[in-house]
Amino acid sequence: MSNETRNHKDNVFCLLYRNKKNLLSLYNAMNGTSYENEEELEVVTLEEAICMKIRNDAAFVVDSRLNLYEQQASVNPNMPLRDLYYVTEELKKIAPPGSLYTTAKVKIPAPHFVMFYNGVAKQPERQVYRLSELFSRKEEEPELELVVTVININPGCNRELLERCESLRGYMVFVKKARDKKAAGIKLENAVHQAVEECILEGILAEFFREHKKEIVEMGIFEFDQELHDKTLYEDGVAAGIERGIEQGIEQGIEQGIEQGIEQGIEQGIELVSRIFKAIQSGVTDNNVIAETCECTVDYVEMVRRKFSMEV
Numbered sequence: 001m002s003n004e005t006r007n008h009k010d011n012v013f014c015l016l017y018r019n020k021k022n023l024l025s026l027y028n029a030m031n032g033t034s035y036e037n038e039e040e041l042e043v044v045t046l047e048e049a050i051c052m053k054i055r056n057d058a059a060f061v062v063d064s065r066l067n068l069y070e071q072q073a074s075v076n077p078n079m080p081l082r083d084l085y086y087v088t089e090e091l092k093k094i095a096p097p098g099s100l101y102t103t104a105k106v107k108i109p110a111p112h113f114v115m116f117y118n119g120v121a122k123q124p125e126r127q128v129y130r131l132s133e134l135f136s137r138k139e140e141e142p143e144l145e146l147v148v149t150v151i152n153i154n155p156g157c158n159r160e161l162l163e164r165c166e167s168l169r170g171y172m173v174f175v176k177k178a179r180d181k182k183a184a185g186i187k188l189e190n191a192v193h194q195a196v197e198e199c200i201l202e203g204i205l206a207e208f209f210r211e212h213k214k215e216i217v218e219m220g221i222f223e224f225d226q227e228l229h230d231k232t233l234y235e236d237g238v239a240a241g242i243e244r245g246i247e248q249g250i251e252q253g254i255e256q257g258i259e260q261g262i263e264q265g266i267e268q269g270i271e272l273v274s275r276i277f278k279a280i281q282s283g284v285t286d287n288n289v290i291a292e293t294c295e296c297t298v299d300y301v302e303m304v305r306r307k308f309s310m311e312v
Contacts, residue, residue: 012219013071013116013171015212016205017058018043022167026069027062029165030114035062044090059090066090066109073119073223080131080146083113087146113148116168118175125157126150170205178220192220272296276304 017023020038028035035041042061058069068086070079095106117123127150132142151158153172162169174195181191196213200206209216275294284290287305291298 011057011071011223012174012216014057015215015219016167016171016208017069019208023058023060024062025167026165027060027067029161029168033063044093059086061109064109066094066111067114068111069114069116071116071118073117075117075119075121075123076115077129078134079115079148079150080113080129081134083148084131084146087111087113111146113146115148115150117150117152118154118172120179123150123152125152167205167208170199170208173204174199174209189217189221192217195220272300273304276301280305 017026020041020043023043024035024038024041027033027041040062044059044061044066057071058067060067066087068083068090070083072079076082091108095108099106115129129148129150131144131146132139135142151161153162153168155172155176162172177195177198178192181194182188186194196209196216198204199209200213272294276290276296279290279293284293287298287301291301294301
């Protein structure tokens with residue numbers, strides 16, 4: 001089934017935080033709060049599940065805040081636009097259009113947007129995506145803005161947060177186990193199954209993994225297979241985008257390559273290759289100078305030039 005028509009399947013992160021206790025503990029860890037009453041948390045996650053077009057992983061209201069949490073294993077600078085879709089759908093439920101035609105102010109919860117990143121591409125511990133960064137025209141003071149905080153939860157990143165949240169820490173232990181086994185050559189289904197069994201034996205979210213073992217294995221297979229799919233798209237997209245750029249003019253081609261990469265969710269590496277191409281276009285021929293300018297190794301510059309037949 002193609003990526004366009006395949007139905008989105010609930011993932012392990014969604015399943016884990018479908019539990020109010022886990023979700024409240026994540027909120028507390030994120031905000032330095034100590035809420036204990038799960039009834040104070042109202043889950044409002046969207047139910048649409050087609051290709052992730054109008055769905056978010058965990059949306060909930062607590063303390064007059066509308067929190068939208070999303071887990072991503074790929075770099076996705078389009079999250080602000082996605083979250084704009086999400087929050088619009090939620091606000092329509094909270095304040096139906098008919099309630100807006102009055103003289104009284106309609107009170108709405110304050111939105112907060114977080115993306116938990118656990119992909120294999122190297123990313124900062126924390127970064128911010130802004131809706132205004134997607135505008136085709138730069139605005140000094142954008143009249144519409146949406147800010148997404150991106151938190152890297154891979155091993156070695158944001159240790160304090162993971163220490164404060166047992167469920168998030170356990171989730172990443174499972175992810176790392178499955179990835180390591182897959183990288184060691186174990187068949188994907190077996191890698192996920194073994195990761196689940198090890199977590200149960202080691203007391204890592206044991207009750208959760210024991211109760212949902214079958215679902216988690218099925219979800220895990222889909223998720224890690226999707227990671228491979230995204231990696232392949234990235235590799236194919238970089239080559240196709242830049243090769244098209246060579247044919248149509250380097251500057252135009254790079255822009256098209258980047259746009260194609262953004263559309264397909266395969267951004268990693270395009271920026272660096274773009275800088276190398278621009279350096280060459282400007283007349284720089286010395287690989288050492290290009291490497292220093294682009295902040296990469298000489299070997300990488302030579303590899304790019306060989307791949308795209310741009311040797312001096």
